[in-house]
Ligand SMILES: Nc1ncnc2c1ncn2[C@@H]1O[C@H](COP(=O)(O)OP(=O)(O)OP(=O)(O)O)[C@@H](O)[C@H]1O
């Protein structure tokens with residue numbers, strides 16, 4: 453997802469500084485959710501070899517669950533703070549942009565960094581489901597941050613964007629749709645289910661993550 457998003461954004465003339473995975477808080481109500489410390493560690497292991505992807509553990513470390521809007525706001529603030537104070541080499545407690553593409557240009561230009569929400573099409577669909585997201589948060593996310601959506605089988609974001617009553621339509625210019633040229637139906641539920649059956653998931657996840665899951669006896 454991050455690679456596809458960065459490729460598309462770069463094509464559209466954005467400077468992509470990096471991508472952050474933000475594992476959700478342990479208290480988020482989702483069946484079978486592993487404790488956040490494990491999910492943070494799995495993300496760190498998965499991102500170890502990436503020149504692009506980083507992990508922000510701020511959301512997971514808070515006392516309570518956080519809205520995604522507040523995670524985006526936190527990230528944007530933290531990265532801009534890091535950049536304004538000698539930047540991108542110091543990082544913050546949770547964030548480090550050291551050595552990231554474009555970080556040097558960014559300091560020189562004194563540009564402000566913007567955080568965008570990266571998600572799959574099923575999650576974009578959830579933005580329009582009453583009761584899941586606060587409508588004012590959806591408007592803020594779309595208007596102030598913008599969204600990159602990776603297409604997913606059985607999800608039709610274009611249809612939702614065509615509805616003139618929807619915020620997705622109003623802010624359609626801030627939504628970047630990316631179609632994966634190689635359709636990928638991977639799902640974390642399927643991976644967990646295969647692992648729990650003792651089946652192989654080799655090459656579907658980085659080896660370090662598979663080893664961690666097995667060492668910790670997750671799933
Ligand atoms: N194969 C995929 N293609 C596009 N987006 C994906 C894909 N898998 C996950 N995503 C996106 O990744 C984000 C995190 O998803 P999540 O961890 O819930 O994975 P998931 O596979 O959808 O999980 P679950 O199977 O538990 O619903 C969401 O925005 C989701 O839409």
Ligand SMILES: NC(=O)c1ccc[n+]([C@@H]2O[C@H](COP(=O)(O)O)[C@@H](O)[C@H]2O)c1
Pocket residue numbers: 476480482518519520521575578584585586589
């Ligand atoms: N109101 C909100 O901010 C809100 C609502 C639903 C999901 N989310 C986020 O979306 C992501 C995916 O959640 P689900 O796996 O429940 O679809 C998580 O990071 C979660 O925090 C945020």
